[in-house]
Amino acid sequence: MLIQENISLKSLNSFGCNANASHFCIIKRKDELNDAISWCKHQQKPFLILGGGSNILFTKDFDGLVIKIDIKGIELVKETPSDIIINVGAGENWHLLVKYCVQKSWGGIENLSLIPGTVGAAPIQNIGAYGVEAKDCITQITAYDTQLNQWVTILNKECQFGYRTSLFKQEKNRYIITEVQFSLQKQPTLHTDYGAIRDVLHRKQIKQPSIEAISDAVIEIRTEKLPDPTKLGNAGSFFKNPTVSIEVFDALKAAYPNIIAFPISNTEYKLAAGWLIEQTGWKGKRNGAVGCYEKQALVIVNYAEATGIEIYNFSEEIIQSVLDKFGIQLEREVNVV
Ligand SMILES: Cc1cc2nc3c(=O)[nH]c(=O)nc-3n(C[C@H](O)[C@H](O)[C@H](O)COP(=O)(O)OP(=O)(O)OC[C@H]3O[C@@H](n4cnc5c(N)ncnc54)[C@H](O)[C@@H]3O)c2cc1C
Structure with a gap:
């Protein structure tokens, strides 16, 4: 694991604000995270976890180690006739995960299409859109507990999920999420109650939507309504x-x-x-x-x-x-x- 010094975070946050990290590293494996935390303890420096930087506002430089989580991988844990359980690395891109699941016809997170950021950040504020929240599909989380100095598995019911909040947001900086486990359905209940989604489906004359049609509708609505962070x-x-x-x-x-x-x-x-x-x-x-x-x-x-x-x-x-x-x-x- 390489620790770089004096790194600009401008291209690493969706506001495009300039701020420097006195120290910066990219974590691709769980064991590297242990090294990064040990380094912080040894140097008596604080750390800041960064995913895609799409829910963060830097108002000043950070004197400490910015740890960018880039742990990848989608692993099939279990498949039954009705459900799929997958374990996903925290550094995977959220929208690419949604697309992957939609392509496989695994339902549950299609309403969360096009939300920027990483999988590891999704539980932090329990991302939500169009009547669905990440908590609806998350079964458990693997994290490093920096208070107990050990790896922990946290079950959905222990995550204290609420509207844009969770245990991880309340106990800021205590848990570093490395994997998120999801349960998805092969015959999902579709969430089409939002007026905007219904309107798009109606205009396209789709009476029995697939999860792909819902994902497409959400992408269309969001593209029209929200600014693209790569442009603004x-x-x-x-x-x-x-x-x-x-x-x-x-x-x-x-x-x-x-x-x-x-x-x-x-x-x-x-x-x-x-x-x-x-x-x-x-x-x-x-x-x-x-x-x-x-x-x-x-x-x-x-x-x-x-x-x-x-x-x-x-x-x-x-x-x-x-x-x-x-x-x-x-x-x-x-x-x-
Ligand atoms: C155009 C646009 C639209 C958006 N729409 C929505 C929406 O519809 N619904 C919604 O809920 N949000 C939305 N967001 C907000 C954002 O996309 C989400 O909050 C997303 O989950 C942030 O992911 P990130 O990887 O960019 O997190 P970051 O911005 O990098 O981090 C966010 C917070 O989580 C912490 N964190 C990140 N990764 C980890 C980890 N692995 N372990 C521990 N802590 C971690 C960080 O320290 C920070 O406090 C939108 C943002 C943009 C720019």
């Missing part, structure tokens, strides 16, 4: 959709009858953060090189050479506007370093 720096949704009590929702609904929200339990509602941001006039607004994307207010974009600090400050202004107008505190989905 961004990290997808910058903010989470806030959860509020039914009392707060009722008060907001009375004041703003058009508010977009949906119930998530008998006592709570989830508000569409994009709607809140749009109502405060930020959608399509630009300040220097940073802007709020014109087609989706949840996305902050880097039009040119914005620094991480500029993007962070822009997000602060949005948070303040939403707080002032609605009394709702937005939370960032993106990991700020």
Whole structure:
């Protein structure tokens, strides 16, 4: 394992922000990870795990070891007449995994097509889109526990998965994920309830969609709606959709009858953060090189050479506007370093 010094992270994060790592290494095998952690302990340096850099905002240089996980491999663990269990290296590209499964007609993650990043990062914030979350198919995770200094297997029920959160996000930097195990179905239940997916299928006159048709529909919708990070720096949704009590929702609904929200339990509602941001006039607004994307207010974009600090400050202004107008505190989905 080679440890390089003073490496630019600009091409390694989807915002395209410039930041330097004092030390940097790429991990292709599990045993190399042990060496990297030992190095950090010996040198008394912190570490930062990096996948595809599509959910991270660098606001400063990192004085420590940035460990880029590049462990590859898709291994068939078990096949039954109805199910497939696969073990996937954390460094595999998420969308390529989805494509691989769709091609084999293994259903379960097709609604998560075109989400950038690596397989190892998928459990961190329990990636989700169009009515499906990674947790629905993850059975277990192999990780290095840097607190106990040992390899651990963590079962789905122990991962504390929730909306854009998990054990791994709550106990930041404790677990380094090296493999994720998925259970996929040969005759899956398809998730076509989202209006946008239904619209595409209807337009294409597809009455009995295959998982491939659903994946294609999701790709089409996302390509139209979201900026391509290779052309316009961004990290997808910058903010989470806030959860509020039914009392707060009722008060907001009375004041703003058009508010977009949906119930998530008998006592709570989830508000569409994009709607809140749009109502405060930020959608399509630009300040220097940073802007709020014109087609989706949840996305902050880097039009040119914005620094991480500029993007962070822009997000602060949005948070303040939403707080002032609605009394709702937005939370960032993106990991700020
Ligand atoms: C255009 C666009 C669209 C997006 N759409 C969605 C969407 O629909 N739904 C959604 O949920 N997300 C979405 N995202 C966010 C992002 O794609 C996901 O969060 C993705 O899982 C990040 O993967 P990554 O490998 O790039 O992680 P990184 O950005 O590299 O890392 C994210 C966090 O996870 C940690 N981490 C990464 N790998 C590991 C590992 N192996 N072990 C331990 N910790 C690790 C990092 O330290 C960091 O804190 C979108 C992003 C973009 C740019």
